[in-house]
Amino acid sequence: MTSAPDFDYEAALSGCARGDRQALRRLYDQESARLLGVALRIVRQRPAAEDVLHDAFVSIWTAAASFDATRGSARGWMYTVVRHQALDAVRKGAREVAVEEEAIDAIGNALPDPTIADPFELRQDLGRLHDCLVLLDAAKRSSILYAYVDGLSHSEIAERLKSPLGTVKAWIKRGMSALRECMV
Numbered sequence: 001m002t003s004a005p006d007f008d009y010e011a012a013l014s015g016c017a018r019g020d021r022q023a024l025r026r027l028y029d030q031e032s033a034r035l036l037g038v039a040l041r042i043v044r045q046r047p048a049a050e051d052v053l054h055d056a057f058v059s060i061w062t063a064a065a066s067f068d069a070t071r072g073s074a075r076g077w078m079y080t081v082v083r084h085q086a087l088d089a090v091r092k093g094a095r096e097v098a099v100e101e102e103a104i105d106a107i108g109n110a111l112p113d114p115t116i117a118d119p120f121e122l123r124q125d126l127g128r129l130h131d132c133l134v135l136l137d138a139a140k141r142s143s144i145l146y147a148y149v150d151g152l153s154h155s156e157i158a159e160r161l162k163s164p165l166g167t168v169k170a171w172i173k174r175g176m177s178a179l180r181e182c183m184v
Contacts, residue, residue, distance in 0.1 A: 009074030016064035024061050027078070032057075035082045042086035043093075052089050056082040132182035140175030143168055 007030050015023025032053065039049035039056070059081050067077050133141050142161060146152045152160065158168040 009078070010067075010069055013060075013064045013067045013074045013077070016061050017067070024057065027060065028057060031075070031078060035078065038079060038082050039086045042083065043089050048089055048093075049086070052082065052086045056085040059085065128183065132179050135182060136175050136178055139163070140171045140178070143171040144175045144179070147172055 007026075009027070009030075012023045012027045012030075016027070035056065036049055036053050039052040040046060043049050043052055056078075060078055063081070067074060071077075072080075133144070136144070139161065143157055146157045146160060147154070154165055154168055154172070157172075158165045161168060163171075
């Protein structure tokens with residue numbers, strides 16, 4: 001970590017603690033490119049790294065008063081804030097199950113159209129979705145229904161099914177994939 005020899009990080013953080021926006025601006029101008037690199041190495045996607053950097057500077061601004069020079073350098077403290085923000089973003093991303101847009105569309109297309117007045121057509125659409133759901137094993141079906149019908153979080157589903165969180169995520173992901181294939 002090389003920096004301008006005359007830049008005073010502690011003074012800038014102290015300025016942030018006092019509400020000096022220019023101090024934050026100076027910190028940003030001095031370190032943002034390198035801090036973005038740190039975030040990018042951890043989250044591996046530029047848009048996510050930019051979000052991390054933004055959130056980190058908000059944290060730096062709001063927590064500047066908590067910086068303690070006896071525990072380390074001001075610059076090192078900033079890098080720690082960015083690192084923690086990036087790791088939190090990675091953890092948060094790991095908790096989310098990415099559902100392909102096609103799967104959502106397939107399920108949405110199979111759901112009854114509220115403008116359909118003919119009860120026969122309504123039953124036909126519901127029957128198709130029901131038939132695909134029946135093909136899933138009970139754990140996948142329950143996980144999907146809890147998530148999409150009851151609106152439960154993955155953690156709540158894991159608790160209800162008394163299964164590990166990672167297993168529930170896998171059931172949802174695989175079940176959605178199977179539904180997509182069935183409804184095409």
